[in-house]
Structures are given as C-alpha cells and as structure tokens.
Amino acid sequence: MQYLLLIHDDEKDWEAMPEGAQNAMLAEYGAYTEDLRSRGLLVGANQLQPGSTATTVSVRDGGTVVTDGPFAETKEVLGGYYLIDVDTLDEAIEWAAKIPSARFGHIEVRPVVMRTAEVGA
Amino acid sequence: MQDAFVRAAERWPRDGVPASPGAWIVTTARNVAIDRIRRERTLARKTELLGRLEGLAPSDPEDEDAVIPDERLELIFACCHPALAADAQVALTLSLLGGLTTPEIARAFLVPEPTLAQRLVRAKRKIRDAGIPLRVPPEHLLPERLRTVLAVVYLVFNAGYGPPVRRELCAEAIRLAGLLATLMPDEAEVHGLHALLLLQDARRDARVSPAGELVLLDEQDRSLWDADEIEAGRGALERALALRVPGPYQVQAAIASLHAEQETDWREIALLYARLATLAPSPVVELNAAVAVSMADGPEPALRIADGIAGLDGYYLWHAARADFLRRLERDDEAASAYARALELAPSDVEREFLRGRLSAT
Numbered sequence: 001m002q003y004l005l006l007i008h009d010d011e012k013d014w015e016a017m018p019e020g021a022q023n024a025m026l027a028e029y030g031a032y033t034e035d036l037r038s039r040g041l042l043v044g045a046n047q048l049q050p051g052s053t054a055t056t057v058s059v060r061d062g063g064t065v066v067t068d069g070p071f072a073e074t075k076e077v078l079g080g081y082y083l084i085d086v087d088t089l090d091e092a093i094e095w096a097a098k099i100p101s102a103r104f105g106h107i108e109v110r111p112v113v114m115r116t117a118e119v120g121a
Numbered sequence: 122m123q124d125a126f127v128r129a130a131e132r133w134p135r136d137g138v139p140a141s142p143g144a145w146i147v148t149t150a151r152n153v154a155i156d157r158i159r160r161e162r163t164l165a166r167k168t169e170l171l172g173r174l175e176g177l178a179p180s181d182p183e184d185e186d187a188v189i190p191d192e193r194l195e196l197i198f199a200c201c202h203p204a205l206a207a208d209a210q211v212a213l214t215l216s217l218l219g220g221l222t223t224p225e226i227a228r229a230f231l232v233p234e235p236t237l238a239q240r241l242v243r244a245k246r247k248i249r250d251a252g253i254p255l256r257v258p259p260e261h262l263l264p265e266r267l268r269t270v271l272a273v274v275y276l277v278f279n280a281g282y283g284p285p286v287r288r289e290l291c292a293e294a295i296r297l298a299g300l301l302a303t304l305m306p307d308e309a310e311v312h313g314l315h316a317l318l319l320l321q322d323a324r325r326d327a328r329v330s331p332a333g334e335l336v337l338l339d340e341q342d343r344s345l346w347d348a349d350e351i352e353a354g355r356g357a358l359e360r361a362l363a364l365r366v367p368g369p370y371q372v373q374a375a376i377a378s379l380h381a382e383q384e385t386d387w388r389e390i391a392l393l394y395a396r397l398a399t400l401a402p403s404p405v406v407e408l409n410a411a412v413a414v415s416m417a418d419g420p421e422p423a424l425r426i427a428d429g430i431a432g433l434d435g436y437y438l439w440h441a442a443r444a445d446f447l448r449r450l451e452r453d454d455e456a457a458s459a460y461a462r463a464l465e466l467a468p469s470d471v472e473r474e475f476l477r478g479r480l481s482a483t
Contacts, residue, residue, distance in 0.1 A: 001252045088254035089204055090262065111251045 002112035003092040008076040009105025043083040051077035209244040219293040312361035313371035319354030320377035323347040335475040369401040387416035420446040437466035
C-alpha cells in the first residue's frame with residue numbers, strides 16, 4: 001500500500017537553526033531517504049520551496065483565480081513529502097516517526113487510493 | 122475526565138456509588154436471560170463482519186471454528202489502534218466484539234444514535250482504507266498497543282460502573298477482559314485487569330441502597346457481595362502474580378481484593394497505593410494513598426499527604442477527603458468549609474446529596 005507522508009513544519013524553526021544544525025539535519029534526511037531506497041520502499045520524495053513561493057489556483061464560473069500564498073495560511077506549511085510503499089499503516093507510522101522534521105513539526109500520513117488499473121500495471 | 126473520576130470514586134474507600142437500582146435490576150435480569158442467545162448470534166455476525174471488513178480475504182469456511190479466537194484478538198487490536206480516536210475505539214470494540222447493538226451503545230454513552238452510527242462507519246472505513254492491520258502487533262509494538270486495549274476495556278467498565286450504573290457495560294468489559302486473558306495467557310496485566318474488574322463488580326449489589334443512595338464501603342452489607350465473583354477475581358489475580366511481571370492493574374486488583382476481605386487491612390492498602398504511585402503516578406492515586414493512611418494511621422498524617430498534593434483543587438473528592446480528615450481532627454469550621462467547597466464541585470445530584478449528609482453531620 002502506498003502512503004504519502006506530508007511534512008508540515010514551521011519554516012522559522014529551520015531559519016533559526018545554526019548552520020551546523022542545518023547541515024546535520026540535511027545529512028539525517030539523506031540517510032533516511034537512503035534507508036527507504038535501499039529497502040525498496042521509496043516511491044518518490046521531494047523537498048518544496050518555501051511557502052512564500054506558493055501560488056493557489058482555482059477556477060470559478062469559467063475564470064481562473066490566482067492568489068499568492070499557500071491554500072491554508074497556517075504556522076506550519078507543507079515543506080516536502082515522501083511517497084512510500086509499505087504493507088500497513090503501522091509501518092507507515094514508524095517511517096513517519098523517523099522523518100527528522102517529526103521532532104519539530106508534524107507528519108500527516110495519507111493512504112493513496114490505488115486504482116485497479118494502476119495496481120495491475 | 123469521567124474515567125479519572127470513576128476510578129477515584131471506586132478507590133475512595135468511604136464512598137459508594139449512586140444509581141437508579143430499579144433500572145439496573147431490570148437490566149440485569151434481562152441481560153441474564155438474553156446473554157447466551159445474544160452471544161451466539163453476535164459471534165456469527167462478527168465473523169461475517171470481519172470477513173466484510175477484510176473484503177479480499179474471506180476465511181476458509183471449513184476451518185472457521187479454529188480461526189475464530191485469533192480473529193477476535195486481531196480484531197480487538199484493530200479496534201483499539203492508536204490511529205483511531207478514543208471514542209471510536211470504544212464504540213468499535215463494543216460493536217464488533219461486544220454483544221451490544223448500536224442503539225444500546227449510543228444510549229450507554231449518551232450519544233445520539235445517528236452520531237454513533239456515523240462514528241462506527243467512519244472508523245471501519247478508516248481500518249479498511251488506511252491499512253490498519255488486522256493482526257496482533259509485532260513484539261516491539263505490543264506493550265504500547267496492549268496498554269491501549271486494556272485502557273479501552275477499563276473505560277467501558279468504568280462507564281458502566283457509574284454513576285449512573287449501566288450494568289450491561291460492566292458485563293461486557295468483564296467478558297472482554299476474560300476473552301483477552303484466554304487469548305493472551307502470558308500477559309500479567311491482562312489477568313490483572315480481569316481480576317480488578319471481577320473484584321470491583323463483586324460489590325455492585327452492596328454499593329447502592331434500595332433507595333438509590335450511596336453506601337459507604339464500611340457500611341456496605343457484605344452479605345450482598347458476590348462471593349463467587351470475588352473468588353474468580355482472586356483466581357485471576359493469582360494467575361497474574363504467578364507471571365511475575367508487576368503492573369498497575371495487578372496492584373489495583375490486589376487493593377480491590379483487600380477491600381473484599383471482612384476485615385480491611387488499611388496498612389497493606391496504604392503500601393499498595395504507594396506502590397501504585399510509583400508504577401502509575403497521578404494525584405488521584407496520591408489522594409487514595411492519603412485516605413488509606415487516614416484509616417491505618419489516623420487523620421493527621423493523612424491531612425499532611427492530602428495538603429501536599431498539587432493539582433486537585435478543582436476535584437470534589439480532594440475537598441471531601443480533606444473535610445473528612447479535618448472533621449476527625451475536630452477542626453469543625455475548616456471541615457465545614459471544605460465540605461461546602463466539595464459540594465460546589467460535585468458533578469451530580471447524587472454526590473451532592475451524599476455530601477450534604479456529611480455536611481449536616483459535621
């Protein structure tokens with residue numbers, strides 16, 4: 001089963017971190033990603049540019065509405081994600097807890113809807 | 122909150138629990154009559170439900186009898202999965218493993234029936250769609266998960282223990298604890314919880330007067346205690362202690378067992394509360410330790426302990442305990458104002474009635 005692990009954190013935490021701590025965290029992320037990859041559980045992962053670069057788009061009455069900023073203005077914003085393939089929610093929770101940002105922010109674990117065609121492919 | 126209160130109420134040795142005896146006597150009689158029928162029906166329904174929950178993996182019909190016990194254990198761990206909200210855990214456990222219907226559970230927890238039905242549908246859907254496993258958790262997850270399962274069963278019991286008493290919930294909790302003890306015979310705390318529930322339940326008929334009033338433990342008619350259930354509870358406690366892995370449920374069961382003696386050994390109970398305070402620290406446990414000390418060594422050291430507990434200022438039993446110690450020290454004015462404070466904070470009319478009685482006696 002695939003799970004999307006959404007990393008929500010406060011960008012100010014990162015900005016306030018001394019460079020040494022930032023480097024240590026990046027190294028930790030690298031090791032975590034490698035751990036997932038080597039076990040064959042990693043489907044995809046990306047870090048996102050800060051929330052200040054976000055643009056929100058909607059279409060109403062045939063017109064496209066474009067606004068600056070993320071969809072929900074919250075203290076913690078979506079900063080990145082992992083897409084993993086594990087057997088159950090228990091494993092997904094364990095991997096979510098190992099994400100370095102789980103110690104500062106929150107990881108939302110979302111099961112992915114697997115369409116029959118995609119599962120068969 | 123209610124959980125903490127009910128536990129305290131039970132351990133508060135001079136307390137009793139109010140109820141509407143008429144209602145629960147009827148319920149008890151009815152339950153006895155339909156329990157057996159219901160259980161058979163329930164099991165068939167649950168097995169079918171489990172099949173539907175799993176969707177893709179129907180069990181082998183040839184081998185159905187053999188797999189039922191393990192399925193139930195797996196099911197209870199799924200129902201009590203930490204990814205489900207606490208109220209959903211309780212509702213699911215009662216619905217899938219208990220013998221209660223949705224309207225009965227809704228009534229017991231004072232939730233509108235559609236709300237509860239929706240809660241159940243949502244929780245079952247989450248089990249299926251979020252990949253909550255139907256399995257006994259692996260070794261490294263087991264201790265934490267088992268704690269949740271036991272807490273859910275105890276919560277069900279406490280919800281039934283009242284006030285007000287809802288007999289069917291207590292019976293279900295005991296049945297679930299017994300089932301767990303059969304399925305996980307090597308887990309000491311499972312036997313400990315089973316023992317605790319049996320020993321508490323054994324005093325049910327003596328806890329309420331015919332008029333529905335509180336009966337203090339030392340004023341209870343002990344001939345109304347259920348001797349068979351006390352015996353069963355002590356048997357379960359022995360099985361727990363033989364495994365030599367101490368835990369808070371076993372200590373509480375040991376305390377309940379001492380309360381079920383003809384002569385209460387308050388010194389031993391005070392020691393057990395001290396032990397409980399190290400295993401499961403909480404201000405309510407400290408308060409109970411103070412009450413036991415008051416019975417073993419008198420009100421003076423007990424008042425010192427009670428006054429040293431932080432964080433219970435909004436808790437009516439803390440004020441009631443202090444009031445009792447002060448009354449026995451003949452500090453009547455202070456006792457009266459402590460009773461008055463307890464009265465303000467008491468959660469229901471029955472407790473207020475009880476406290477008023479104490480207040481006028483001061």
